[in-house]
Amino acid sequence: MEKKVTLKDIAKKAGVSTSTVSRVLNSSLPVNSETKNKIIKIIEETGYHPDFTARSLRLGKSNTIGIIIPDISNPFFSMLVKGADDYLKEKNFSTLICNSGNEKNDEKTLKFLIEKKPDAVIYAGIGNIKIFKNVGIPIVFTDRLEKDENFSYVVSNNYQGMTDMLEYLIKTKHKSYVFISGNNNIFSANERLRAFKDFTSTHNVISKIIHSDYSFDSGIDVVNNLSEFPDVIVCSNDLTAYGVIHGLKLRNLNVPKNLSVTGYDDLLFSEMLNPSLTTVNQPVYNMGKAAAEIILNMIEKNNTSVRIFKNELIVRNSTKNSGG
């Protein structure tokens, strides 16, 4: 393991000052082309790499964007991260991904992250917004919307998406509904629930709401505790729908013959399931990308913005098309 080569070493070898080497490195000021070439050659020979830490300290910025998510192994979030990371990499920023585990850890995670001095943060957690009041760097919230103009937001139209789903179900003659909602301090879960409540108050249907937590297991549990079955079980996300379908199979009920099941998110696997899942697609990769675009914009121009994505109904084979 050879000793680290520094800018000073390069300067000494080239017989110039560190200033000059730095100028070549950053193309910040013109340098005599002969000495420039000499310096470049020495850099290549020695395999010199600028020390990013030192540069960050000096410039007061790290070209790093922090991103906080609850769980990287959840396909929704890993796709969100990919969307952001692909874009940021292209713009020469790097991404510091922080897996908070759950909302109680969000504040701790944020502190941990802030110490690394990222230039900005993309936040896709569900913690209390007030922990962000004093961090002093740009933040974009993803998958949530609040009435605070100091922040930027990227959301998708959960209310409209769920409404589209319900309109489709009523049109295909589904008359009785069980709605499995997500945790009620999650923005997206609340919006989808709101759509369901508005739907039931304006349509003549039988309905029941069950509060849950977006998990696979919760879908199984709900099915196990159900004594009679509706025409359709509307799940607030795909993973719960997977659990519901799994649970119904264990009870020897056929989807969609006996009843329909719907999801929300359109995870990669939803079309591979049997039956393939009728759900609502969120453009999650593009949402991640949009968050990245907005955050770079905030760093440069210091202006906040809101971006709302459309959700799209995807009809597949887990819903009956005629109805009973």
Next chain:
Amino acid sequence: MEKKVTLKDIAKKAGVSTSTVSRVLNSSLPVNSETKNKIIKIIEETGYHPDFTARSLRLGKSNTIGIIIPDISNPFFSMLVKGADDYLKEKNFSTLICNSGNEKNDEKTLKFLIEKKPDAVIYAGIGNIKIFKNVGIPIVFTDRLEKDENFSYVVSNNYQGMTDMLEYLIKTKHKSYVFISGNNNIFSANERLRAFKDFTSTHNVISKIIHSDYSFDSGIDVVNNLSEFPDVIVCSNDLTAYGVIHGLKLRNLNVPKNLSVTGYDDLLFSEMLNPSLTTVNQPVYNMGKAAAEIILNMIEKNNTSVRIFKNELIVRNSTKNSGG
């Protein structure tokens, strides 16, 4: 956005030197308890956070571990990352996740990462090993094994796992095999293929090998190009098996009634599929964790090591249990 509070500010307010504040911060040397409390109070009041960049520069280490993977949206890798990240976070290290995209980008990704000066690197890509010769920091390779004692490795026993699968299949009377292999510069794919070749050379079965690339689509393609079907299609990974099952459905063939299909990896979704997938489980979360343990050990004690995990046959419903 208030001005950044530095250690110097704290020192001035407390009427002590920066050395003393630093000692309180790091508990590196005893400090008079009265002044200590005073300093702690001021730190809390001001909301001071030490600048990680400055500390890194001074100490020559960043408490950051880089991890290079081909694709964060692939569940195998996101789980690997989670295993490593959970452990590292606990040990107060942070993880810099680099999504290389594909093997051609590995070298570029590595350069990008090295500039950030991580203390070590976990590499789960498939690029040429020689790009690591001169990086000068500890490296652990995950999911590959080479004959170079300068590095550490975490692998699982792919050869044994695939052999177990094949022994199960022959025992359940599968006589004809199509084997869909992964890309042949991937270590795991090669090991699984080797197991298959050894199996066919010692058993009296009909077999055919098709080279592919681990993708979902490739599974569909293989099925579409098959004119006659074997007793079982053995896939080198789960995702390809998903594609195969999907493709067979489109051709109105029932799994496992008409033929069996097997995978490798045991992704989270494999038990949710219909039929649920017979596959081989790799303890990927623990492999990520092991990589993290080894890398911290290398940083401290500078000794390399190799860790081999067992793979476990998981029999589910995509294989016929009697055979025809």
Next chain:
DNA sequence: CTGAAAGCGCTTACAG
């Protein structure tokens, strides 16, 4: 086009 010098925010021998 170029160099000497200051400084980013820390930590740590050194001296007391």
Next chain:
DNA sequence: CTGAAAGCGCTTACAG
């Protein structure tokens, strides 16, 4: 138990 000083590896006004 404490402080003054040096230095980690860079960049950038400033002066020429």
